[in-house]
Amino acid sequence: MLLTGFAHPQDRPSATRGSARTLLVLRRTGSRAFGWVSTSPVYLPESTEDSGLAELNHDWAGFTAAIDPTRFRRRGTWMEGEWRVSATVFTGLKRSQGGFQGHWCGTAETPPAHWVADDVRVVPVFRAKHLRLRVERIPVRVRAAVLTEDALELSGAVDGRVGRTAIRLHRPEGGAETVVDLTADGAGFTARIPLAVLTGGAESDEPWQAELVHADGRTEPLVVDERGGPVTGQFPLPGTADLLHVARDRRDALELAVRPPVARVDEITELQDGFVLGGSTPTTGQGPLELVLRHSDGTAELRHPATATSAERFRVTLPAGTATAGGDRLPLRMGVWELLLRTADGTERRVTVAPAAFDALPAAVTVGPKTVKLERRWLDTLFVDSSSVLTAEERSAFAQHRLRTVDYPAAGHGELREAVFYDVFGGRGYADSPGAIHRELVRRGVDVEHIWAVNDAQGQVPAGVRTVRVQSPEWYEALATSRYLVGNTHFPDFVERRPGQVVVQTWHGSLLKRIAHDVENAWLADAGYLEALDHETPHWSVLVSPSPFATPILGRAFRYGGEILESGYPRNDLLATGDDALAARVRARLGIPEGRRIVLYAPTWREDQQRDNGAGFRLDLQLDTEAARAALGEDHVLLVRPHAHVREPLPGAGDGFLYDVGDYPDVQELLLVADVLVTDYSSIMFDFAITGRPILFFTYDLERYRDVLRGFYFDFETEAPGPLVHTSSELVEALRDVTAATADHAERYAAFRALHCVLDDGKASARVVDRMLAG
Incomplete structure (x- = not known):
């Protein structure tokens, strides 16, 4: 058994003399028996002005330790029970001892059991800030699950010393319970669970947990043993779109649940700049499949086409980067990305990883200065983790x-x-x-x-x-x-x-x-x-x-x-002087067809719309994009540019009419190509007014924004260089005939430019650089 890990960062280093060495201590619960295991630590020394002392900063210090399982055996017998693992760090004459905590994902979050004999395994468990190794004998092991017309049939190995035993299925929260006989035959067993039992509470997707009940009343988990091949999976049930999920929990105990299908990845291939995933999901259906990446803070969503290779199989290439609205290729933004498989009807299926692919994780590729990893969490949920560009x-x-x-x-x-x-x-x-x-x-x-x-x-x-x-x-x-x-x-x-x-x-x-x-x-x-x-x-x-x-x-x-x-x-300066060649390149980068009128919608942010998790502010899109598409879609495109503080995906973008340009590098280039600007109270109105092109103001919350949130520096209602519209339907109607909608605002527009755009002559950069270089 191999342990690898690191020391969490601390606010301050400790000052210690000399070099350090570390030992792992194994101590059996309820016994004086213990053992030592050497580790290979990697420390990051930091100097200090105090001569004679060296600051040993243990932040992110790595270690490895190999534990020989024969240490848990005495005179040919496995010593059942629990062993606590702790680390003792020796620095000269100084000694400190501490425990281990599991990492938040991967094999340290749900450590795999290590079978050391046909019926004996060592199970790592994190509890009370200590790693514990539990040596346990498993008398009954489930090695096969087969769905028949009316039952789920389990079979596997059984210890010959096991007496009369039954399987108890129960729902801890729901209170439901049933007992199924277990029939032993030599070294094997069979058990038959009627489907009527499993589907009887179909209104709940809470799993049934399985445990062994011995004749003397003792209970223990019914363990799934997949050393000889897969046991877990999802099986179609007659008369319902839900499936029977045969799974195992963190202790490898059998769980059964009736739930919607999931996508199970069983093939993972690393590419130079991403991954290829292959897997199964029942009834992929007709139409395209998409792999959806959704940032855990809800501020971004990426989509990649997937291929249904059969009615039950799919394959998808998952890049470790993304393309912005402007066509730049960037690594995935830092953080955790959830994976979902979206079918043609819009149904999203959670992406899990089959036990057969556990050993392929973590899978990692390097994209520029970042490492992007495929990992698993909550035992079998697959996700992408994009690291920081900073080292640990x-x-x-x-x-x-x-x-x-x-x-x-x-x-x-x-x-x-x-x-x-x-x-x-x-x-x-x-x-x-x-x-x-x-x-x-x-x-x-x-x-x-x-x-x-x-x-x-x-x-x-x-x-x-x-x-x-x-x-x-x-x-x-x-x-x-x-x-x-x-x-x-x-x-x-x-x-x-x-x-x-x-x-x-x-x-x-x-x-x-x-x-x-x-x-x-x-x-x-x-x-x-x-x-x-x-x-x-x-x-x-x-x-x-x-x-x-x-x-x-x-x-x-x-x-x-x-x-x-x-x-x-x-x-x-760009808007004051214009640049036709750049405008043509911007349209091409965005993929806007020739002859389409470009409407740019650029609302500001609202301080009272902060996301619950603190990650930026909500978009709170009040524009009915479906109505806009129906009315304008033939000869218009709608670009939506949220404020820099707003971080949220735009639903429905990418259909040829609606464009999410929130990540376009420079908004001035969007203003350069826009034929019409729609905004609310954003300062972008001052920039766009330089062009002389029409501006519409979508002010659905004017009174609240003016009187409660911010307040204005001038009388916006009488001086705005365009009409104020208060509903989405009014806005769409105004966009259908912008010339008519803005006809009465020509004088206001001219006055607005004379007051606010008087310095926009194309030479502002030169004036600022002159002052900057003057020191």
Whole structure:
């Protein structure tokens, strides 16, 4: 039996002398018998200024230990009972002892039993923060399950010393119970369970649990033994779409349940950039199959076509990456992804892994800087785990604390280098005003290094730009040593502007809705946002303003007394000058057919719509996309671009009419190709107004948003550069004839542009770069 694992990260390392060695201690419960097992530890030493001591940081330290099962045998007899496993770490004369906890998935979550004889096995169990090895004799082993016309027939091996025994089936929560005779014949047994018993409570899908009942009243689990071949599976039942699931629980005890079918993967092949899965699922039906990947926080869904190779079999290629709306290939976003098999009628089947494929897991491939793994959880549920781009050592609490408090300040004492550090929304990629500033610097041929923060490898940058992983050592170093920091949102809270360093805050929106200290509700204050903002603003060298209207508001809302550069937003140079060649490439990247009118729907976020798990905000789509498709689908396409804070899949996207462009890298390129903009209170209206194209405002919650959530800086109802519509049906009707819908708003539109777009002449990037290089 081989144990492998690691030490969980701690907030602080321990200071110890010399090198360390580790032993595993096996102690039998209720006995003084014990044994030692050597391990092979891997430690990550961290230096300290205290001479004579070495900080041994055990965060993520790995170990392996092999346990010979013959240790549980004495004079030819297996010593039944439970052995507790603990680790003793010796560092010089110092000794510390502790237990083991199971990992959250894989064989450590549901450790497999190890058969050491035909009727004896060693079962690892985690309990009370200790690993325990239970040596147990199994007198009855189920080795076959066959469904007949009216019964489930079980057969297997039985110990000759077993006397009169029966099988008890019970539902712990439901209270139902039945007893079935077990017939022993030599070394084998048979038992017949009528289907009427199993289907009698069809209104409940709670499993029947099986146990042996001996003549003296003793009970023990009825263990499934699949050493000779599969026992578990799902079997069709006459007269119902549900199936009989023959399964085993974490103790390998038999479970029976009447439930909808699942997809069982029994073949797993690793590719260079993904996996091929093969499996079975009853009645794949007519029409296409899809493998659905759904992020565990509910913020993303990916779909891949699957092939029905027969009425009962399917096969699918599962990439370890994804394509964005703009066609970029990126690794899967960090986190756990649930797998579902969706049939043509929309039914989703849970994807499980058959015991025959357990040994193929974990399966792992490397995509860029990430490792993407297939794993199992809850015994047989298959899922995908996309790792962090940071190593385990880099993301530990100890490492991050040290990088912030030691390495970042130390790097700040060195020379500044001629480099520009760019950040867009905390590492989302190449876009917005920082992207425009980069292009202007390249156009001028300024001799600086360009460094771009990218979080979780979820962004691509142009040639000549170096990426750094957010929170990596090189990210901290770049923040401390780059002469120029350019960002469109908040910089990390530990950043302090050095002498000679220029921090350019471009921000990311013009001003209709109130921001920062001007917001009169508790959502921002409760999150500690305003305190963090007050700490950050003194370190800005210059704050970019999009217009004379916005300048005094920005200074007041941010409580910023430094320089405000009234330049216009660099990102809008593209919209002011236009670029027909780029527009054609964007349409091609999106796959929009020629001749289709492009409607871009870009709503803002609502502070009161935070997801229950804290992962961003809900989309709360009020637009009836089916009605829009019916009315506009022949000659329109609808692109939906949620706010950056909104992370939720768009139902129905990808049908040729509805496009989810939430992950398109740069929204300015979407504005470049859009014929009509639909928004609500988003600052995107100010950008799109530069083009002079029509804008419709879908303001279904105007009063609440204005009076409760945010409030406005001007009278939106009288100054909006387009009609306000309050229902989805009104919006669809307006889109059918946009010219007629917007005819009465030409003067408002002109006045809006004169007030808010006066600086949008295509030269904002040049003005910002001039100021930045001036120091």
